[in-house]
Every structure is written in C-alpha cells, then in structure tokens.
C-alpha cells in the first residue's frame with residue numbers, strides 16, 4: 001500500500017532586503033509519501049522553515065513565493081486548501097503558538113471552526129485526538145491555559161490539534177527543539193507511532209542528525225536554499241555525497257559516534 005504522495009515542485013521564495021532581491025528557497029522540489037518521514041536538514045538559515053512556510057502559504061511579511069506549486073498525487077492545491085485538511089503542521093516553541101488567555105478547549109474549538117467541522121461529535125473527536133497525542137486526562141487538560149502546562153504537554157496539544165483535520169500529511173518544523181531530552185524522546189516516539197498508525201507522511205525539519213537517524217526514512221539536504229542531496233537515511237550516513245551532507249554527518253559522528261545509526 002503506497003498511499004498518497006505530496007510533491008513540492010520548483011518552489012522559489014524571495015525577499016527584497018536593502019533594495020536587493022535575495023533568493024531564500026531556490027527552485028526546490030521534493031516529495032513526501034504517506035507512511036514515510038522525510039527529514040529536511042541543512043545549516044541554520046539554509047531555508048528549511050521557509051520551504052514549509054512557502055508550501056503552506058504562511059510566509060512572513062516581505063517574503064514572496066516567486067514560483068512553484070504543491071501537488072498531491074499530481075493534483076495541484078492552493079495553500080489555503082492544503083492547510084489543515086491535507087497538511088497539518090506543528091512547529092517549535094509550542095508556547096508561542098497558543099493564545100495565553102485562552103484555554104485548550106477554546107483552541108480546540110477554534111481549530112475545528114477553522115476546519116469547518118464543528119459537528120455534534122466535536123467533543124468526541126477532540127478527546128480522540130488528545131488521547132492519540134498522549135493526553136489522557138482530556139477534561140482536565142481542556143480546562144487549562146498555556147501557562148498551566150509544560151512544554152511537552154503543549155507540544156502534545158499542538159499535535160492533537162494537528163490531528164483534528166485528519167490530514168494525511170504533517171509538516172513538523174523542529175518539533176522538539178525547545179524541549180528537554182526526556183520530553184524530546186517521548187514526542188519523537190509519539191510521531192513515530194502516529195506515522196505507523198495513521199500512515200502520516202511527514203516532512204520533518206530538523207538540525208539534529210540524531211533525530212534524523214532515529215526517525216527519518218529519507219533525507220533532503222538544503223544549502224543556501226538549494227536542495228543539494230536527497231537519499232535514504234542509511235545512504236546519507238554511510239555514503240554522504242555532498243560536502244554539506246558530509247559536514248552535517250561528520251559533526252554528528254564526532255559528537256555521538258556511529259552507534260546511534262548502526
């Protein structure tokens with residue numbers, strides 16, 4: 001069973017800085033398959049987040065998508081149609097994603113409204129997604145404000161909200177960066193489980209090659225906005241082809257050794 005394929009094709013994002021046009025993402029193409037995790041790696045500033053933002057039509061002010069399109073099984077989709085319904089997203093620093101004066105119940109209701117799916121079964125769906133994200137005490141958690149929750153709980157809630165749309169794809173932008181090591185591991189285990197159980201296709205932005213070794217099936221390497229290498233994870237670690245890939249792998253190996261990826 002192969003499932004759907006989401007393709008980003010010829011994506012180019014530009015910004016005018018001090019009167020000069022800069023290319024932040026340069027004619028980038030990649031494909032994410034349902035049931036697989038594609039890690040998007042590269043040095044800081046290489047364009048990983050901008051790639052996700054451009055594909056989902058949520059670029060920051062001043063940055064323009066100059067070219068490109070997103071297709072699912074060769075059918076092109078506009079960003080508004082993609083977001084939530086076909087592609088869910090989670091990002092780093094979950095605390096900043098929540099409104100500090102609203103409860104989790106408010107956030108869940110707002111997500112359902114945005115998806116246009118506030119049906120009679122709304123409560124059940126919220127509970128189901130929260131449980132899938134490892135939040136068992138549904139009623140208690142729904143009554144909490146962000147400041148009453150840990151970073152790990154907030155990230156689980158963000159994942160629960162992402163699951164509400166039942167999208168086949170998930171873009172996860174550094175989902176564990178701001179969490180402590182134990183919580184990081186639990187969130188990674190959760191992502192792995194969701195890919196297995198729901199056959200999500202995940203585009204995982206990370207700078208952490210340990211996370212790549214642990215989770216990814218395939219790896220795409222960015223350098224200055226360009227895709228310089230794409231290969232299965234084992235090839236990336238054992239036969240990195242591009243100097244940037246070698247640099248990322250060597251930096252990881254010099255810190256942690258080969259055991260983690262054997």
Ligand SMILES: Nc1ncnc2c1ncn2[C@@H]1O[C@H](COP(=O)(O)OP(=O)(O)OP(=O)(O)O)[C@@H](O)[C@H]1O
Pocket residue numbers: 015017024042043044045046047048049050051060061062063207
């Ligand atoms: N609002 C903006 N306007 C113009 N340029 C921007 C803006 N935000 C980011 N950039 C530039 O776009 C490029 C790509 O940034 P991006 O955030 O995608 O990098 P990244 O690979 O995700 O980095 P990191 O790992 O540090 O998050 C960088 O050169 C960055 O300086």
